[in-house]
Structure formats: structure tokens, C-alpha cells
Amino acid sequence: MAENMDSALAFKGSNYLRQRLVLSTLSGKPVRIKEIRSQDDEPGLREFEVNLIRLLDKITNGSRIEVSETGTSLYYQPGLLYGGVVDHECCKLRAVGYYLEVLVALGPFCKKALHVTLKGVTNDENDPSVDTFLSGAIPVLKRFLVVNDGLELHITKRGMAPEGGGEVVFKCPVRRQLKPILLVDQGKVKRVRGVVYAVRVSPAISNRLVAAAKGVFLKFLPDVYIYTDQHRGQKSGKSPGFGITVVAETTTGVFYTAEAISNPAGSGKPPSVPEEVGKEAAFRLLEEVYRGGCVDSAFQSFATLFMAMTPKDVSKCLMGPLSPYTVRFLQHLRDFFGLMFKLESHKKTEEEKELKTGASKVLVTCSGIGFTNLSKRTA
Template identity: 25%
Template structure:
């Protein structure tokens, strides 16, 4: 049984999600302790438990101590079978963090995987569903992965109620070599509101255009009704070889203009840096790169603690080397698999 210390590195939920996904993918039995030890409220919260149970349902895993508040679980996977699965977080917990675990676990499923996940589509401290649509899935498509995502209903804190559907065909990821961005093709995004006045989305969009003056932007507005009111804006910059993303979420008492300015500033940080991946895509893609049939490489403006932790974790399950070197104002990361099979 593989033992993983959940307090390693950034010590948050990402270790847990990635560990159970890699356990299912490789067939290695897992015990993970000190779950989310570096968070204010250690142990499993609802969204983490939903991710664990979601992956378990994909491979008929045996679980022990998997309950809210638990700081240690064991996970004994069976064969990942794919098929249709419905996962309800039960709160406004992030649907994308559930998908993060389930999609990685499903890479070598026996058949196509169809997921319906209910919870928060746009919540603090997690990637919005739009980021998956605009950035992460297009990058995985460049690796040969066939994943589709539909945002059926948005969900915000505190009630959630958002719904996404994802479909993934089994496929082995190929290498992703991103040494240069290439020419800028398009910049745009979505300014969205739910049960709020129409002018909120327009004010966020206007603030982005004002901050990124001189850039041609394609920002669409989206208005909806749902369980909880909310707003936000998700941006992307598509280049010939890659795509970068940034976003900001509306908060009570924060002017719409500030939300738009925040998203624009975050995108500009990536555009102004040397990265061929933004700092959030990097840590989510290295596990797929480790499964590829050859070396991958990319540049990031910053090697975050999330990325360092993810590289360490992937090496506990897979035969892969990570080489990090300085590259101008950023860092070049090379991912060199030494065995192409995930070990099933």
C-alpha cells in the first residue's frame, strides 16, 4: 500500500484529489494521512468527499474512513470502467475540483465516461467552470484528449445548485511541447450574472476593456436565474500554440468595476510574463504529461507551491522526471516519462 502524507508541500485538497485519481489510474492501493493539514479546517470537506466518492464510483473502489472531517482514508481501487455517473457535492463546493479528480482517473477507462456534477460552478479558491472550457480542455485537446464540457446551470455560494456535464473518451495523452506561445489569435471571455441587474455584467466588461485598452476583446455577457445570486468574469488569451486564462468572482459589497479590473490585471500578469502555461494550468497538466509517450515542456512565470507539490506527488505513482530550470524571467519545466504505461 502506498503511503502519502497529505501535509506535504502546499498541504491542501489537491494532494487528496490527485492521489485518489492516480491510485485509480495505476491500480495502486493508497493510504493518505494528514489530509488538508495546512488548512484552517483540516480534513475532508463536502467537496473533497464528493471527489473521493466520485473517483471511487468510477473504479468500484473500497473506501475506509471517508467522511466529512476525516484526516485519513484508505482507497483500494478496482478497474476504471467509465460509464455514466452523477455526483452531487450537496453544497456550493466546487464542481471543477471534483472534475479535476474524476477526469484524470478516467484516462484509461474501459469505455467513455459521462459525468454530471452538481454544486458550485463559480466559487472562491477554485477554478471556475469557464476556465475548464476556455483553457484547460483546449490544452488537453492539444494532447489528444477528447473531453467535452457543458455548463448547464451556474451555482454560487451559499446554495450552489450549479450543474455541469462532462464527457470523456478513453485516450492516451500525447506530449505537449510549449516552448513559445506563437502569435496572439484571440482575446475574450464571458461576463456572467445570476439574479442580478443587467448592468452588472456590462460594468465588469467595460472595466476589462478599460484596463486592457488597445486589445481587441470578444467578451460576451450571460444572464441567468438560479439558486443563489452571483457574478463574475472569466477571460482567456488564445495564441497559436497555447491559451492563458484569468478570472475574478463578484463579492457582496465589491463594485462590478473592481471585479472586472481584477480579472484584467490577472490576465495581464500572465500576458506580461514569459509563460506558455498560466500558473493554474501548469499544476493541473503535469499528471497528464507524465502519462504521455514522450517528453513535454512548458514555461511558467512562477513555479508555485501547488506545482512543486503536484510534481512530487506524481512521482510517487509514476516513473517520471521533472527538470526545472531558469528561463529568462520565468522557469522552464520539462516532464520526462521513463515508462509510458500507468502501471495497470
Template identity: 35%
Template sequence: MLEFEGSSLFRHHIVCSLLTNKPVRISGIHDEDEPQGIKLAEANFLKFIDRVTSGSRIECTDNNTTLTFYPGMILGGTFSHEVPSSRCVTYIAEVAVLMLPFAKFDTKLTLLGSTQSDLDLSVDTLRTVTTRWLQLFGVDCSVRIIRRGVHPGGGGAIDLHCKAVRKLNSADATTRGRVRRIRGISFGCRVSADLSQRAATAAKGVLLNLLPDVYVVTDLDNSKRYNGESSSGYGVVLVAETTSKHCVISQETTAMPHEPPEVVGKRAAELLLDQVFEGGCVDAHHQMLVLLLMALSPDEVSTVRFAQFTTGLVSAVMLLEAYFGVSCATKEDPSLAGSELPSTTLITCVGSNTLNVWKKSG
């Protein structure tokens, strides 16, 4: 049995345990917090795991500060799940897409809750960027936004469709290319349409100084179909596409209370430009996802160009070695555009050849 301490990688430990069929014990879960133990969102995630799998066993001891997980089989199927208002629906979705390709059935999942929050990815990033990385590794996954709902009121809903596969594909994303266009969404929920429009205009005002092909649409959801507690908010999601098919960079931001929309749009544009400046093929939000997909791929070489390492990427390297027995080779690669630009890192690994036991070969 594998043993770890701390709650920083709680969801990923459970998912990796399922994918490798290795039991895991996690101790010291929020043992310095008050109250101690597993939080509401983490308990909700365990409930989701219990519904999507068969035969999994969960044991909590020491005032819920120690969790022992015995993995079962991933089933998938059609069902809905409500996420607590403390987190966004992507809290479940961004790790679910790692294991659902290895399920017995194709999955049609409806997630209910907030579609935007400061702690998690927005559903727009999940729909436009995360699914592209999954497609690169051979996973057919799509996201449809049914209605929006911002933190903390919730009330949003998305449909996540993910097809089961026999195995993933290896990937080679080393060519960065030049940014050819920028697309974006200025979303709003139960706010004036003027706020979203002004934020979009401010973002375009920064980006059009550097690139002519910039298009930011507004998506306003003021529907009253949800009868529960509602919250209002707005934000901007921007995606930079390059001349390389295997490079997509995204950044997002949400409005703080009493913050002018021009500041929100300008901040989103500057965050995107900072991410592009770093030079990797993968943005900071998706480093851990891509590295774990590399570990799940066939026993072939996968190489991806990463920018500055995030704590998530360093944590993913540890997960690869502990669960999959996969080691990564890193090589620092100076920028071709000049020494004044930051260098990038090429990460190469041979996948663990994880197979979906429910799918026949051929």
C-alpha cells in the same frame, strides 16, 4: 503501500493511486482542525470515486484523520453526481478529467452544484481552457453549461463528456508567441444585466489600450428552473490566445459583496495582464494538470514552458516521482523580450506510458 501526510493533495493522491494501481495511506487529514478528519467535500469526492470505479476499497480510521485507499478499475459510463454547496462542481471535474480518459467506457457525467466559487475554477475556465490542454494530449473532452448557480446556494449543472483513449500523446509547448486576441465571458446569476455589462465594459477598457482584438460577451442566467435555495453573483473570465497553438492563458475573478462592477472588470483584466507578463505557456490554474498529463503520456519526451512556479506545480513534481517514477529536468530560460522581463522555466520529462487496459492497441 505509499504513505503521505496531510490533506493538501487529497484528490490527486486518490486519482494517481487509481492510475498507477498503487494503494495509498494518507494520515493527518485535518488533524488540527475542529472538527477533525475528512471534510464534507472530500467525503463527497470519495463517494464519486466509489461510483465511477469498481473494486475500490476505502478505509477511514483515527477519527477519520487517516484514509487507506485500495484502487479498483475505472469504469466511467453515464451518471450524475451532486457536489456539496461548499465547493464548485469543478472540485470534482478538474481531477476527474485526469482519470476518465483511462476508463472502460466513454463518460457522460452531469455535475450538480455551484458553477462559480472563490475556492475553485469556474466552469467557464474548465470549458474554454482546461479542455484545450486535454486536447493537446489527445483527450476528447467537452463541457456544456446547463444552468448557472453561484456559491453558496448552488443550483447549477454542467454536462462533462470525456472519451476513453488507449494512451495519451506527448506534448511540446515551448513557443509562447505573441498575444493575438483576448476573449472573455462576463457571467451573472440572478443579478441585473447591467452589472455584467458594466464589468465587461471595464475589462475591455483596460485591454483595448494594448490590443485591438478584444471581445467580452455577457452570459446572464436568471432562470427559475431550480427550486432550491438560490444565490446571486457575477464575475469575469478572460482568455488570452497567442500566435502559438499551444499557449492559452486565462484568469478569472468574482465580485465581492457590494463591490462595483467596474472594479471587478478592471481586476480581471489586470490579473490577466500579470499572468501574460510572467511569460509561460501555461497559466497558474493549469500547471499541475499539465505536468500530470506529461507524466501520463507515452515514454517520449514532453517539454512545456512554465512561468513562475506555484505550490501546485511543486506538489505535482512530488506526485510524479512517488507514483509514476518520473523525474523532471528543469532549465531556466531568459526572456527574449529583454532582461527586465521575468525568465521562464522549461520542464522536460519522459512519460510513464500509462495505458488504458480496457482499450486494444492499434
């Protein structure tokens, strides 16, 4: 819970660090976070968290950051959100997706269009992969941008855990204001697409992954296409591994994503079987479709953030069951902006009742705070 001390919002613990830093940067309110893993054998900020703070320092101008000697206390006073061209070496302990969450959230509100090159691990088992961001998060952001020219995310090199060696380029245009949305029709799944990647392993593994995943999806719909993404030589990173990302698209342009990845080399876990990895991704996607809503569950927090940042108009979005991460994000939005969301239980359709399918959904409504990017003089 936030406490107001010396004009800085005070929090305790290491959880939800990215949420607090993002909202602090957007609101201009400084934060003081204490007791960061103070009870652990290794107290204080981890290497990947310090690395994230360095990235924030690169895209802002005039930020004041103070970390105690033990690393258990952090004070962050945000500066001007500048953006521009940035080259950043990510910590190998977390995937690039860990850093992309912050960049996607802050990108539209920078002074200069964001052009970031991130180097490190592109795919691991802890964070959403770059493929998932491309399929799930970017479509959410596009709905709020008046014009999405210049919004790009692509992988130039793949890098599997633990050694990485990957490279990702993210470009985001700046906007003076976002547009409110009305997103309440999730539609029906009309096709499934996917990408399989196998780096520094036999190319035959890709075909086994594709066959296993398609075997599950073809029982439900015919339009299934999964392509293979082969990176060789310098573009294949430093560690072996393989994985699959699958995306279901609905008739109303909603995207659900899921992924599965092989156990990383040196993790002590047994080698992964391609068929099992393919089926795991397929079943995870079916579960995501069951949860429903108009936003993928991994990116609900993006939708709530952009809804909050819109002009003073009402935005509505139908979501599946809210994840604990999203619930905490809504509480943080209240702490930083004083903004309350209206959450209503959404009734199942007659078809869902008849088929006894679909999870209980939530209709999320809010009136935007009228956030304006003063650095951008025209729309």
C-alpha cells in the same frame, strides 16, 4: 513525504488530497493518509472531501475505501477506472471546479467514455470556475489526445455560491495512449475573449463589467470581445451574484485565463462593485500573460500529468514560474511512478530583455512512462 508501509504509500495531513487520490487511481497503488486535521478544532475529512471520494467510487469499480471513526485516517485502494454515465450532486462548500480537476485528469484513462453531470456551485471565489476549465484546461487536454472528438464541457445551469443550483456536463473520450508534445513557443497575445455572467441581479451589471474590463485591455490590443451570458428562471441557480472570466489567446494557440467574482451573499463581506470586479479580472489576466509559458499557471499540473502518461518518448513544455501546487505534484509523480522531470531555467528572449518584461520561465522535460489504457483495445 511518502513512506512505504504495508505496500500502501503513506502520507500525513489533508493537503493535496486530490493529487494523491488521482495518482493512486492511475498507478493502482493504495494510499494511507493519516493525521487529517488532527490538530484542528474539527478534526478529520471535510464534507466536500468525503463527497469527492464518493465521486471517485462512482467512476471506479472495486475500490476499497476505509475511513476511521474520527475521519482523521483514510485508506484508499483503487479499483478499475470504469467511467461511464455518472450523475453527482457536489457539496456546496466547494465549486464544481474542485471535482472537475479529478475528472479531467482521469477521463482519458477510463474503460468507458466519461459522461458526468455535476450539480452544485459552478462559480465561487475558491476554485477555478467551469468557464476557466473550458478555456484553460480543455485546450491542454486536447493537445495530448490523438483525436479530440467527444470532448465536451458545458454549463446547462449556473449556480453561484453559497446555494448553488447549477449543472455542468463533462464528456471525455477514452484513449489507449496519449501523444507526446513539444510545446516551447508561447507566441504573442493576439486577442482577448471573455464571458460575463450575472444571475438573479440586474442585467445592467453585465454591461458595467464588460466596459470596465475592456477599458483595460483596449490600451494594449484592439481585438477584445466579451460577451454576456444571461441565465434566467430555473437556469439561474439559487443565489445572486456576478462575475467575469477572460481569456488571452496567443499566435501559437496558447490560452491564459483569469477571473473575478462578486462576494457571495451572506458572506459578511460588503457588496461588490461591478467596475472593480471587471478591472480585477483584467489585471489578473495581464499578470498571467506576464508569467508566460505555454500553459496557464492554474493547469500546469495537468500538463505534467499527461506528459508523464505518454509513451516512452520525450515531451517538452515551456512553463511560467511553477506554482507551489505544481511543485508538489511533481514530487507526488516521483512517489507514485518513480518519474523524475528535468527542469531547466529558460533564458529570456532578446525582446523580453529589451522591454524588461516577462517572468523567468522553466523548460519542463520528461520521458513518458508508457502508460497504456488496456481497457481500450484500439487506438
